[in-house]
Amino acid sequence: MAAAxxxxxxxxxxxxxxxxxxxxxxxxxxxxxxxxVGGELNQVIKAWDSVRTHIALVFPDIYDLxxxxxxxxxxxxxxxxxxxxxxxxAYSPWxxxxxxxxxxxxxxxxLENKRALADFDILGISLPYETLYTNFLNILDLAHLPLRSAxxxxxxxxxxxxxxxxxxxxxxxxxxxxxxxxxxxxxxxxVVNTHQAWKTAGGSKQELLAALAKIPGVYxxxxxxxxxxxxxxxxxxxxxxxDLALPIVKRINAKLPPPLTRFLVPNVEVVQERVSVEIMxxxxxxxxxxxxxxxxxxxxxxxxxEILTALKTGLDQTGYEEVSLLSLSSSDYSQIIPLINGLxxxxxxxxxxxxxxxxxxxxxxxxxxxxxxxLTPGGGFTLAPEAGTERxxxxxxxxxxxxxFMDTVRSVFKHGWKTIKLYFMIGHPQExxxxxxxxxxxxxxxxxxxxxxxxxxTRVHAGISTFIxxxxxxxxxxxxxxxESIQQKLDIxxxxxxxxxxxxxxxxxxxxxxxxxxxxxxxxxxxVILKAWQNGARFDAWSDQFNMAHxxxxxxxxxxxxxxxxxxxxxxxxxxxxxxxxxxxxKSFLKTDYQWSLQGxxxxxxxxxxxxxxxxxxxxxxxxxxxxxxxxxx
Amino acid sequence: MSExxxxxxxxxxxxxxxxxxxxxHLDMQRLWERLLRRSxxxxxxxxxxxxxxxxxxxxALPLGVISESExxxxxxxxxxxxxxxxxxxxxxxxxxxxxxxxxxVSRQEIALQEQMSASEYQITFYDPQPQSELEDxxxxxxxADQLPRVRRNKTYDLRPLILDLKVTKADDGEIGLWMxxxxxxxxxxxxxxxxxxxxxxNTQYLACRTGLILKA
Numbered sequence: 001m002a003a004a005x006x007x008x009x010x011x012x013x014x015x016x017x018x019x020x021x022x023x024x025x026x027x028x029x030x031x032x033x034x035x036x037v038g039g040e041l042n043q044v045i046k047a048w049d050s051v052r053t054h055i056a057l058v059f060p061d062i063y064d065l066x067x068x069x070x071x072x073x074x075x076x077x078x079x080x081x082x083x084x085x086x087x088x089x090a091y092s093p094w095x096x097x098x099x100x101x102x103x104x105x106x107x108x109x110x111l112e113n114k115r116a117l118a119d120f121d122i123l124g125i126s127l128p129y130e131t132l133y134t135n136f137l138n139i140l141d142l143a144h145l146p147l148r149s150a151x152x153x154x155x156x157x158x159x160x161x162x163x164x165x166x167x168x169x170x171x172x173x174x175x176x177x178x179x180x181x182x183x184x185x186x187x188x189x190x191v192v193n194t195h196q197a198w199k200t201a202g203g204s205k206q207e208l209l210a211a212l213a214k215i216p217g218v219y220x221x222x223x224x225x226x227x228x229x230x231x232x233x234x235x236x237x238x239x240x241x242x243d244l245a246l247p248i249v250k251r252i253n254a255k256l257p258p259p260l261t262r263f264l265v266p267n268v269e270v271v272q273e274r275v276s277v278e279i280m281x282x283x284x285x286x287x288x289x290x291x292x293x294x295x296x297x298x299x300x301x302x303x304x305x306e307i308l309t310a311l312k313t314g315l316d317q318t319g320y321e322e323v324s325l326l327s328l329s330s331s332d333y334s335q336i337i338p339l340i341n342g343l344x345x346x347x348x349x350x351x352x353x354x355x356x357x358x359x360x361x362x363x364x365x366x367x368x369x370x371x372x373x374x375l376t377p378g379g380g381f382t383l384a385p386e387a388g389t390e391r392x393x394x395x396x397x398x399x400x401x402x403x404x405f406m407d408t409v410r411s412v413f414k415h416g417w418k419t420i421k422l423y424f425m426i427g428h429p430q431e432x433x434x435x436x437x438x439x440x441x442x443x444x445x446x447x448x449x450x451x452x453x454x455x456x457x458t459r460v461h462a463g464i465s466t467f468i469x470x471x472x473x474x475x476x477x478x479x480x481x482x483x484e485s486i487q488q489k490l491d492i493x494x495x496x497x498x499x500x501x502x503x504x505x506x507x508x509x510x511x512x513x514x515x516x517x518x519x520x521x522x523x524x525x526x527x528v529i530l531k532a533w534q535n536g537a538r539f540d541a542w543s544d545q546f547n548m549a550h551x552x553x554x555x556x557x558x559x560x561x562x563x564x565x566x567x568x569x570x571x572x573x574x575x576x577x578x579x580x581x582x583x584x585x586x587k588s589f590l591k592t593d594y595q596w597s598l599q600g601x602x603x604x605x606x607x608x609x610x611x612x613x614x615x616x617x618x619x620x621x622x623x624x625x626x627x628x629x630x631x632x633x634x
Numbered sequence: 635m636s637e638x639x640x641x642x643x644x645x646x647x648x649x650x651x652x653x654x655x656x657x658x659h660l661d662m663q664r665l666w667e668r669l670l671r672r673s674x675x676x677x678x679x680x681x682x683x684x685x686x687x688x689x690x691x692x693x694a695l696p697l698g699v700i701s702e703s704e705x706x707x708x709x710x711x712x713x714x715x716x717x718x719x720x721x722x723x724x725x726x727x728x729x730x731x732x733x734x735x736x737x738x739v740s741r742q743e744i745a746l747q748e749q750m751s752a753s754e755y756q757i758t759f760y761d762p763q764p765q766s767e768l769e770d771x772x773x774x775x776x777x778a779d780q781l782p783r784v785r786r787n788k789t790y791d792l793r794p795l796i797l798d799l800k801v802t803k804a805d806d807g808e809i810g811l812w813m814x815x816x817x818x819x820x821x822x823x824x825x826x827x828x829x830x831x832x833x834x835x836n837t838q839y840l841a842c843r844t845g846l847i848l849k850a
Contacts (some may be wrong), residue, residue, distance in 0.1 A: 024760075034657055040728065267653075267657040
């Protein structure tokens with residue numbers, strides 16, 4: 001029995017055992033303690049002293065959400081394949097656990113070796129969305145680490161961050177030592193190698209940062225100065241020395257690395273428990289609001305047999321009941337029909353469920369619909385027209401005619417689906433109230449068609465989100481709609497759908513406003529984030545935790561105008577806070593595309609012909625080493 | 635032999651270690667289903683839209699309690715040697731789950747839960763306890779005629795559910811507690827309730843189920 005207690009502390013290190021014994025005592029007092037103990041199937045625990053580099057991969061939200069994050073799991077697998085590296089994990093504790101840790105003065109620890117995060121060489125922070133920023137600060141604080149990079153030295157872990165939100169790293173730049181911009185699979189290994197060489201040489205933190213800044217795709221913000229004009233716009237971004245990269249070009253892999261098959265299988269329920277395989281990366285459609293579609297170029301596909309083999313291996317190693325294919329636009333995958341046939345076999349052999357999100361209206365064929373119906377009987381069907389009128393859809397470059405859309409809808413109902421989910425956005429550039437009213441009309445028209453074809457049990461669900469002008473997109477210069485206008489538009493939708501039996505869900509406009517600040521901010525916004533966290537902000541992505549008052553107060557205390565970041569349209573020749581980060585797509589291309597949007601001019605799918613977005617010129621050499629057919633650029 | 639007669643009912647004994655201490659009863663069901671899937675054994679699935687492995691856990695283990703002795707029944711479409719079954723399960727078990735014994739049982743037997751009679755628990759304290767003080771507390775508890783408590787807004791008497799309770803002394807001198815509690819359906823005692831009556835909160839000790847006793 002006493003031995004059983006000690007089982008978790010497999011190294012008789014006194015500080016570690018003491019930490020875990022103290023944690024064990026508080027666990028029975030918190031909700032869902034299974035979040036904080038690790039012990040999952042396929043986790044990797046290495047003897048602490050047997051490796052050179054200890055890296056903690058941190059997802060700044062609770063275990064229930066972070067555990068299934070494919071990106072972090074992939075890095076965990078890649079790093080742990082190296083014998084000289086131990087990659088462990090940490091997540092945000094929920095509020096009750098945070099209080100218990102603070103009351104008992106217990107530092108945040110890793111799930112594998114139960115080590116304080118401060119004991120690690122490197123903390124790799126995953127920042128896939130901006131609303132994790134306050135949680136990130138909270139984690140540093142719970143780890144008993146100084147929040148600002150400037151206040152940390154060689155004795156502290158190196159804090160690196162990556163993920164989709166760091167395509168604009170500035171708002172969190174004072175807290176992060178180095179950012180990995182772009183795809184992390186190869187860059188993270190370079191970072192560890194650089195760290196090992198530096199550690200062996202016994203250098204200073206400045207020397208480490210200088211060495212990291214030489215890695216392609218790595219941005220060390222403290223080596224770049226940002227100066228501002230009197231009107232608050234950016235005057236210049238200047239590197240400390242001329243040999244530093246400017247702009248910092250994102251990192252990509254020439255070929256998609258093999259898909260993950262060694263999934264961590266949780267012992268307590270989490271939000272996504274399934275085998276996920278990314279079938280392709282990038283998108284060629286060019287929707288002007290879409291951050292992912294712009295920053296994840298070029299489009300690269302995984303071979304069909306690699307996907308099917310990975311799904312089978314993943315199922316064998318996890319015992320999961322569900323598989324999921326990931327991509328920005330599954331129906332654009334060039335071998336979608338053979339893929340679905342392969343999935344059907346898998347379904348029959350192993351009795352699993354399949355989810356296949358992100359289908360494009362334009363790429364639907366009757367064949368595809370036939371195949372899909374047999375694959376996911378009984379499920380709902382999701383379409384994302386994003387806007388209610390042809391005019392608006394041309395502006396956002398998702399040009400689908402009303403007729404083509406209704407044809408698809410009819411076909412969906414004819415194939416036996418009874419539930420259709422429609423995704424729309426309000427607050428688009430140049431949007432009129434008529435464009436908004438048309439959303440309600442379109443929903444009602446879909447419901448009408450459904451009832452004609454599929455009968456009275458037809459259901460239509462409209463999901464409404466708010467447009468946020470994102471960095472590196474053609475709409476990056478546009479202002480975020482005012483809260484009054486968004487509310488007016490929501491009211492129009494409520495009135496338009498009143499009594500229509502269309503279920504409508506919508507995002508809190510204030511939450512979207514927060515996202516617009518955080519995604520469009522510059523370096524000065526970091527003070528607002530810090531203040532908001534000090535005011536109590538955390539779990540901002542959780543509607544029941546998000547508190548706008550913390551943020552409003554923070555802007556006031558810091559003396560910055562929130563509207564400057566959100567509602568102001570930016571000048572076309574203004575230096576944008578993310579201009580020194582090159583996501584591969586040229587600013588001139590985005591500018592042209594934005595100007596086209598003002599004329600209602602669309603840009604067709606670029607697989608039909610290259611528009612010179614900049615990807616091929618930025619990564620010309622990489623493409624030469626990419627295997628045939630991997631890149632779908634023409 | 636008809637297909638129906640081939641169905642084999644397998645009974646497992648297994649231990650649940652500290653890393654699974656906070657994996658509750660429903661999560662254990664899912665964990666077992668996935669383990670059975672990974673094992674590649676000819677598991678019997680339920681019919682219907684979402685087929686699920688048919689399995690039957692003997693008794694829910696309270697959250698936070700570890701166990702040296704849990705039991706589970708599941709069904710297979712084709713009989714296999716028990717050693718083969720044990721090997722497949724052991725190779726696919728997650729950390730903290732130790733397959734101890736695999737036997738084949740009659741299909742006619744009633745459900746495991748219905749066969750439950752009593753559970754035994756060993757308590758280890760995080761901080762050393764004075765032996766005599768603990769013995770006095772135990773004696774006082776056992777002397778009580780009634781121990782009325784409230785569980786889910788219903789009043790019940792804990793005293794008849796305590797079949798045995800005593801102070802233990804390990805070889806290294808560590809003082810603990812051992813108890814045998816009733817575990818019949820609808821009359822199940824929990825170790826944390828006994829500990830609460832003795833004046834201990836669940837942050838002060840670790841409980842381990844050391845035995846499940848089935849009706850003869």
